[in-house]
Amino acid sequence: MQKTPIELKGSNFTLLVLYINNHDIDLINKSLHKKIQECPNFFKNAPVIVNISGLCHQANWKRIQEIIISHGFSVVGVSGCKDNMLKKNIIDSGLPILSENNHIIKNKNKNINVIYNPFITSLKKTQKDITQKSHIIDIPVRSGQKIYAKDADLIIINNVSAGAELVADGNIHIYGIVRGRVLAGANGDITRKIFCTGLFAELVSISGEYWLSDQIPSEFIGKSAQIYLKNKFLTINSLS
Template identity: 50%
Template sequence: MPIKFQGNIFTTLVLYLKSDELELINYALKKKINESPSFFKNAPIIINLSFLKKELNWNKLKKIILKNNFIILGISECFNLSLKKKIIDSGFPVFSNTKSLIKDKKIKFKKKFYKSIFYKNTIHSGQTIYAKKSDLIITNNVNEGAEIIADGNIHVYGKLSGRALAGANGDNTRKIFSTKLFSELLSISGEYCLIDSIPKNILNKSAQIYLKNGVVQIKKL
């Protein structure tokens, strides 16, 4: 067969719009980009519209997003039928939120005991490591631009500069541990924060990352 369809895991930023004021959105995007230019440049994103109660000007919003050098993969949680049609007619897909579907189905994760996968070498920029149904233990550095993903917990006994995503299968009880935290993105069960959210007194220090009431927590070890 010349083609093959297969599921995979990718890191995708979700842009939640909490205002329909386009100038305010543009200003907020520029401010966020200035905080971490290399991270946001040409970043693929999904735009979440669940907070908006009225229709906005989709064409103008699209121009603002693209002008700020983001790549729009699609839209999620668009409840306005007129706006949804305009988005689809402009060539962009509208997705349902996976986490909402999980909540609707009332799926609960029982306490799990994960096996462990070990890496002793440096994880370099451009590399992606995925520990399926396992904890991931790295006894070296994770460089900027690298990505480590685990359905279980993540342990990095070195400098964590890349992206780390634990609980990738939706288990929000998983944690991330690092002896030297400087990560560009941290995620637990789809909830994430960027490097500017790491307290200055914890940067380059030992830390643990976990979820509490749906919010990513970063604490000293």
């Protein structure tokens, strides 16, 4: 059967959300530079949604957009805008106004905040809605590949390259070396865990709480480990 020239379908993506909490252009510029220096490879050429819920109509959107782009980000949309005049300026700049999913990864900063958001369009689910099933991948997950296990556990029986991304509403098991990003409990389930046999991840997250690679305790790098939430804080233990 011949396909139509175009198709329009729903899909799931994970995107960075950049929260701008201050009008000062110089401060935004300095804060972005500092944030990128923390993990340059992770933020390089990253598409972002910019949240401006902390700004008012006096904000100079054109200059803010220019500063963000100058640091190598690609702005794909804006969220959190409450002012009609500011909305008009954003739309005139060629960008859409978006609404966000509530499940965000928190990393507080006074003036600027980068948040990793499973931008998933499905309805919110409680823990009871999770179906006990698994998606099993037995081939290497290459850089640039993104795998999302909706309402399920994700099991990888191979290695995961840097730049790859694993997202699951359930647990994530990796029987191999993982160098990419791993996000379990993406729909907000705080009981989910990450299990891996060779931990070199760029980012690990459970239900919105996350560590970048330099925040993972060094004694667990390259080792077998399980990562989970305890009293709302990320915790890591050895599997051996």
